[in-house]
Amino acid sequence: MDILLENMDLIISLGVIMIGYFAGSAAERKHYTSIKKREKETLGFPVVTAEAYFADGRVKESFMVSGSVVISMDYFKRLLGNLRNLFGGRVKAYESLIDRARREAILRMKEEAQMMGGDMITNLRLDTSTLTGSANRRSQIGSVEVIAYGTAVVFNQE
Amino acid sequence: MILTNIQSVPGKKIVEHFGIVQGSTVRAKHAGRDFMASLKNIIGGELKGYTQLLQEAREEAVERMSEQAKQLGANAVVNIRFGTASIAQGAAELFAYGTAVRVE
Numbered sequence: 001m002d003i004l005l006e007n008m009d010l011i012i013s014l015g016v017i018m019i020g021y022f023a024g025s026a027a028e029r030k031h032y033t034s035i036k037k038r039e040k041e042t043l044g045f046p047v048v049t050a051e052a053y054f055a056d057g058r059v060k061e062s063f064m065v066s067g068s069v070v071i072s073m074d075y076f077k078r079l080l081g082n083l084r085n086l087f088g089g090r091v092k093a094y095e096s097l098i099d100r101a102r103r104e105a106i107l108r109m110k111e112e113a114q115m116m117g118g119d120m121i122t123n124l125r126l127d128t129s130t131l132t133g134s135a136n137r138r139s140q141i142g143s144v145e146v147i148a149y150g151t152a153v154v155f156n157q158e
Numbered sequence: 159m160i161l162t163n164i165q166s167v168p169g170k171k172i173v174e175h176f177g178i179v180q181g182s183t184v185r186a187k188h189a190g191r192d193f194m195a196s197l198k199n200i201i202g203g204e205l206k207g208y209t210q211l212l213q214e215a216r217e218e219a220v221e222r223m224s225e226q227a228k229q230l231g232a233n234a235v236v237n238i239r240f241g242t243a244s245i246a247q248g249a250a251e252l253f254a255y256g257t258a259v260r261v262e
Contacts, residue, residue, distance in 0.1 A: 016200055019200055019201060020200050020201055020202065023200075023201035023202075024201050024202040024203070027201060027202060027203045028202070028203075031203070051164045051165060052164075052168075054168050054169065056169070057169070058168075058169065059168040059169035060169070061160075061169075062160065062162050062167060062168045062169070063160065063161060063162070064161040064162060064163060064220075064238060066216070066240075068209060068212060068213055068216070069204060069209055070204065070205045070208035070209045070212065071202075071203065071204050071205070072195070072198065072199050072202055072203065072204075072205050073202045074199075074200065074201050074202030074203075075199075075200050075202075077202065097202075104204075122164060122168075123162075123163050123164045125163060125239075125240075127240060127241075127242070129242040129244075130244075143195075143199070143205055143208070145208070145209075145212055145242065147212075147216075147240060147242075149163060149240060150163060151162040151163050151164050151168075153168055
């Protein structure tokens with residue numbers, strides 16, 4: 001019992017890592033299922049990164065759409081990432097995080113464009129930025145923000 | 159006000175240029191949201207509070223940019239770009255800039 005009490009901080013941090021691992025990977029799996037499902041639904045909606053040129057009288061109106069998401073990694077992944085830093089190389093734990101954030105942002109943008117009656121999106125741009133740690137804690141918060149934006153175009157129906 | 163991030167407004171002709179317009183806003187997250195975010199950080203996943211905060215901030219920046227364009231007599235802003243800069247612990251600056259034009 002004494003040993004337990006003496007190493008309380010170690011046990012707490014182990015517990016947090018365990019919670020991070022189980023809850024984090026469950027959440028990630030759920031998120032990927034949702035992303036895949038929604039990507040399938042919006043597959044027919046064209047999005048291009050190029051600036052498209054249209055014939056006269058083809059376009060009825062155009063407007064900007066954007067989608068953004070702030071996503072953070074769990075304790076377990078942060079630990080893995082820190083370990084990875086010792087040797088260098090691919091940090092798989094972080095890759096899936098960025099991948100999820102980017103796909104989610106694009107999906108949100110597409111959904112907004114569909115909701116507002118757009119027919120396609122041109123000139124898609126993606127931006128990633130990290131948020132600094134919170135004001136009351138010096139530690140890094142380990143979260144990224146991804147924003148996707150573009151111009152939605154509505155065609156004349158003829 | 160027509161906003162696009164391409165060089166023109168599809169289906170319309172640009173008749174006058176007014177130069178660049180920009181809008182920015184600096185936002186800080188309040189302590190309650192910070193606390194919730196740090197809890198959420200244990201299990202990872204989306205930080206909804208921050209997503210919403212940044213979305214609102216960006217809308218505000220775009221709003222200010224449109225206001226500036228309107229004062230110049232423009233009816234559209236083309237080639238809009240967004241940017242984010244963290245200027246201090248817990249505060250982020252969001253800015254939007256573009257070219258104010260009049261289209262017909």
